[in-house]
Amino acid sequence: MRGSPISTLTVFIQASGGLGLFLLGMIIMTDSLKTLAGDAIRNVLMRFTRSPLSGALTGALSTAILQSSSATTVAAVGFVNAELLSFSAALGIIFGANIGTTIKGWVVALIGFKLNLSTVVLPLVFVGAVLRLFSSGRWAHWGMVLAGFGLIFVGITLLQQGMSDLQGVISFEHLPADNLASRLLLVGIGIIFTLITQSSSAGVAATLTALFSGLINFEQAAALVIGMDVGTTVTALMATIGGSVGARRTGYSHVVYNCFTAAGALLLITPYVWSWEYFSPGALENNSEVALVAFHTLFNILGVILVLPFTSQFARLIQTLIPDKEIPFTDKLDKQLLEQPNLALNAVQASVKKELLALLCHLSALLENRADKLINLKSMQSALDHTHAFIDDIHLQSGDGADWQRLIALIHTLDHMQRLHERFEEEEYRASAARNTPELKVEREQMIANIKSIADNIETMHWHKAKQLANSTALEMEKDAPTLRHSVMANIGSGKISVPEGTARVEAIRWMRRVSKHIARICDRLNDAAVSAGK
Numbered sequence: 001m002r003g004s005p006i007s008t009l010t011v012f013i014q015a016s017g018g019l020g021l022f023l024l025g026m027i028i029m030t031d032s033l034k035t036l037a038g039d040a041i042r043n044v045l046m047r048f049t050r051s052p053l054s055g056a057l058t059g060a061l062s063t064a065i066l067q068s069s070s071a072t073t074v075a076a077v078g079f080v081n082a083e084l085l086s087f088s089a090a091l092g093i094i095f096g097a098n099i100g101t102t103i104k105g106w107v108v109a110l111i112g113f114k115l116n117l118s119t120v121v122l123p124l125v126f127v128g129a130v131l132r133l134f135s136s137g138r139w140a141h142w143g144m145v146l147a148g149f150g151l152i153f154v155g156i157t158l159l160q161q162g163m164s165d166l167q168g169v170i171s172f173e174h175l176p177a178d179n180l181a182s183r184l185l186l187v188g189i190g191i192i193f194t195l196i197t198q199s200s201s202a203g204v205a206a207t208l209t210a211l212f213s214g215l216i217n218f219e220q221a222a223a224l225v226i227g228m229d230v231g232t233t234v235t236a237l238m239a240t241i242g243g244s245v246g247a248r249r250t251g252y253s254h255v256v257y258n259c260f261t262a263a264g265a266l267l268l269i270t271p272y273v274w275s276w277e278y279f280s281p282g283a284l285e286n287n288s289e290v291a292l293v294a295f296h297t298l299f300n301i302l303g304v305i306l307v308l309p310f311t312s313q314f315a316r317l318i319q320t321l322i323p324d325k326e327i328p329f330t331d332k333l334d335k336q337l338l339e340q341p342n343l344a345l346n347a348v349q350a351s352v353k354k355e356l357l358a359l360l361c362h363l364s365a366l367l368e369n370r371a372d373k374l375i376n377l378k379s380m381q382s383a384l385d386h387t388h389a390f391i392d393d394i395h396l397q398s399g400d401g402a403d404w405q406r407l408i409a410l411i412h413t414l415d416h417m418q419r420l421h422e423r424f425e426e427e428e429y430r431a432s433a434a435r436n437t438p439e440l441k442v443e444r445e446q447m448i449a450n451i452k453s454i455a456d457n458i459e460t461m462h463w464h465k466a467k468q469l470a471n472s473t474a475l476e477m478e479k480d481a482p483t484l485r486h487s488v489m490a491n492i493g494s495g496k497i498s499v500p501e502g503t504a505r506v507e508a509i510r511w512m513r514r515v516s517k518h519i520a521r522i523c524d525r526l527n528d529a530a531v532s533a534g535k
Contacts, residue, residue, distance in 0.1 A: 017158055018155045018158030020155070021151050021152075021154055021155030021158060022151075022152055022155030022202060022205055024148075024151055024155070025147075025148045025149065025150070025151030025152035025154070025155055027148070028144050028145075028147060028148030028151065029144070029145050029147075029148025029149055029152065031144070032141045032142070032144035032145045032148060035141050044058060044061075044062065045058050045059070045062055045072070045075055045076070045079070045093060049079075049085060049089055049090070049092065049093060050089070051089060051092065052088060052089060052091055052092035052095070052308050052311040053092060053308055054092065055076075055085075055089050055090065055091070055092025055093040055095075055096060056092040056093070056095050056096035056099070056304050056308060057096060058093065058096065059072055059076070059092060059093035059094065059095065059096025059097045059099075059100065060096035060097065060099040060100040061096075061100065062075075062093075062096075062097070062100065063096070063097040063099075063100025063101055063103075064100040064103040069097040069098070069100060069101050069232070072093060072094075072096075072097045072100070073093070073094050073097055073250055073254075074336050074337065074339065074340060074343065075093075075340070075343060076090040076093040076094055076250065077090070077250050077334060077336065077337070077343075078334075078337050078340065078342075078343030078344075078346055078347060079343075079346070080249075084346065086315075087249065087315050087318070087319065088311050088312050088314075088315035090250075091253060091311050091314060091315055091318075092308065092311065094250060094253055094254065094257070095257060095303070095304045095307060095308065096304065098229070098257075098258070098261070098300045098303070098304070099297065099300045099301055099304060101200065101201065101232075101300075102293065102296045102297040102300055104201045104204065104205070105201075105204045105205075105208065105292075105293040105296055105297075106293050106297075107152075108204070108205050108208050108289075108293075109208055109289040109290050109292070109293045110290070122150060122154065123150075124146045124147065124149060124150035125146075125147050125150035125151060125154070127143070127146055127147075128142075128143040128144060128145070128146035128147025128148070128149075128150065129143065129147055130143065131143025131144075131146070132144055132147065180266070182223075183219070183223040183266055183269070184223075184266075186220055186223035186224050186227060187223050187224075187226050187227035187230065187262065187266070188227060189224060189227060190203060190207075190223070190224040190225065190226065190227020190228040190229075190230070190231060191227045191228070191230050191231040191234065192231070193206070193224075193227075193228065193231065194227070194228045194230075194231025194232055194234075195231055195234060200228045200229060200231060200232045203224070203225075203228035203231070204225055204228060204293075204296065207221050207224045207225055207228070207292070208221070208289050208292060208293070211288050211289055211292060212288070212289050218273065218284060218285075218288050218291065218292065219269055219273065221288070221292050222265075222269045222272075222292060222295055223266070223269070225292065225295070225296050226262050226265045226266060226299075227262075229258055229261065229262060229265075229296075229300075230258050230259060230262045232254070232258070233251075233254040233255040233258045233259070234255075245322055245323075245331045245332075248322045249318050249319065249321075249322045252318050252321055252322055253314075253318050256314075256317070256318070257303065257307060257314075260303065260307070261299055261300060261302075261303030264299060264302065264303060264306075265295075265299035268295075268298075268299055268302075269295075272295055272298070276291060329351055329354050329355050329358070329380075329383035329386075329387075330351050330383050330386045330387055330390070332347040332350050332351055333347050333348070333351055333386065333387065333390040334347065335393075338393050338394060341394050341395075341396055341400075341403050341407075342403055344390075344394050345394065345403060345406050345407060345410065345529075345533070346533070347390075348387060348390060348391050348394075348410050349406075349410065349526075349529055349530075349533070351383070351387050351390075352387065352410065352413055352414065352417070352526070353458060353461075353526075355380065355383055355384060355387065355417060356417060356458060356522060356526075357455055357458060357459065358375050358380060359375075359380070359417065359420055359421065359424070360451050360454065360455045360458075360519075361373060361375065361455070362374055362375045362377075362380075362424060363424070363451055363515065363519075364448055364451050364452065364455075366424065366434075366435075367434065367435060367444055367447065367448050367451075368448060369435055377421065377424060377425060380421060381421060384414065384417060384418055384421060387414060388414055388418075391407070391410060391411060391414065394407060402532045402533070402534070403532075405528070405532040406528075406529045406532035406533055409525045409526070409528040409529040409532060410525070410529050412521070412525045413522055413525040413526055413529065416518045416521045416522045416525070417518075417522060419518050420515065420518040420519065420522065423511060423514055423515050423518065433504040433505060433507060433508035433511075434508040434511060434512055437488075437504075437505045437508045437509070439484050439487045439488055439505065439509075440484065440505075440508060440509065440512060443476075443477060443480055443484070443512065444512070446473075446476070447473060447477070447512065447516065450469055450470075450472075450473045451519075453469055454466050454469050454470050454473075454519065454523065457469065458523075458526075461530070463523070463526055463527040463530040463531075464527055466523045466526070466527070467520075467523040467524055467526075467527040469523075470516075470519045470520040470522070470523035470524075471520045471523070471524070473516050473519070473520070474513075474516040474517050474519065474520035477512055477513050477516040477517075478513060478516075478517075481509055481510075481513050484509045485506055485509055488502050488505045488506055488509070489502065
């Protein structure tokens with residue numbers, strides 16, 4: 001450290017203030033872009049991800065547009081949780097997101113340093129603020145995008161000035177990046193910086209500025225950037241603590257993959273510098289910022305190219321490290337998805353589907369007297385309560401269109417599933433009577449057959465067919481109930497059965513009618529939810 005305490009403090013304040021403005025600009029711009037393009041990007045991811053390769057391409061493009069790898073990876077987790085994508089296909093999106101994050105470095109290197117835009121972009125901040133204050137909807141969000149974009153370059157300019165002044169205050173000469181130990185130390189510094197700022201983009205921008213100002217050399221900058229890539233995985237891994245299986249698998253995927261690319265990138269530094277010097281002597285020093293961003297992009301692209309052919313094996317490794325839970329009814333309900341209601345609703349619908357199939361299996365076992373097929377009703381109650389608690393955290397308004405309609409339909413669905421569960425808790429008395437009531441023999445056999453068909457249609461997500469069959473079953477039971485009750489009463493009157501036995505049979509008829517109604521209502525609402533989701 002050199003220089004007076006006052007000048008040193010001033011320099012650090014200017015540099016940290018520039019970094020803060022850069023971070024603020026990124027946050028404002030990213031949040032607004034997610035609001036403007038989030039749904040469209042998620043649709044693109046869903047539509048074009050057919051393999052790990054297509055997933056990598058769409059993941060890179062989506063991250064480049066949204067300027068947020070977390071938004072892209074959370075979407076991937078949501079698709080896996082909703083069983084819309086396989087885990088191996090979603091891995092392509094996660095790999096591609098790493099490439100997309102390098103776009104920020106290109107913007108900083110090519111525009112932030114090559115063009116002095118700090119004065120030019122100030123009107124953008126003003127225009128953006130005016131749009132935010134005096135307009136609404138998409139125009140207001142576009143205003144925030146403009147304001148955020150402007151703040152990024154104002155921050156880069158202040159950061160650049162601060163870094164230039166740091167030349168007289170601090171030096172990295174004691175950390176020459178000419179051996180593995182020094183490079184590993186710089187990788188560690190990069191990881192720590194990312195953990196502190198919670199943004200690899202800020203770290204890359206600071207590293208580019210330090211390189212541009214001559215504070216560090218290229219090899220040091222390259223090692224720092226590698227560390228920042230690894231640092232993002234630690235942040236992602238911490239965010240998955242207590243999350244779903246899908247979220248934790250995503251976090252571990254980041255760690256394993258980025259550590260793999262980091263190891264390769266460390267070995268690549270020397271050949272990369274040698275190539276520049278061999279093909280264009282002196283060009284690396286004159287274009288060090290562009291060379292650094294190119295290096296960042298190169299090792300991420302090479303990582304994707306090397307890993308993609310082994311995506312299935314990679315997926316199996318992660319699935320072995322993070323196995324499924326024994327009762328996977330609610331393992332898709334990841335709190336991270338609550339930031340994107342559409343994905344959260346996908347997860348709820350996937351959980352409801354599993355829970356309903358289990359309840360239908362239980363009903364069939366009750367009517368067939370198959371004790372080996374019965375489910376644990378206490379575990380099911382816990383699953384339903386967990387799903388109810390999760391959906392309670394999804395906050396929408398009546399003006400939110402299809403998502404609102406879907407939310408309401410799923411709330412109704414869960415309400416009827418809770419009631420159906422209550423009917424099953426009456427099994428010792430009413431379900432047993434239903435099995436042993438001669439008057440119900442035809443209806444019971446028909447219901448067993450229909451339940452299996454309904455379950456098959458739900459399994460294949462043919463919601464409308466399941467709805468039609470459930471409704472016809474309920475209507476038939478409703479139509480037959482008076483005749484069945486009259487038959488029971490006639491048997492009581494003729495002395496064929498006692499009053500207590502007759503009462504039990506009447507209760508069994510009522511139980512069958514209520515169960516069929518709940519199943520019909522559930523299938524109605526699930527079909528509504530599917531229509532709202534466009535499925």
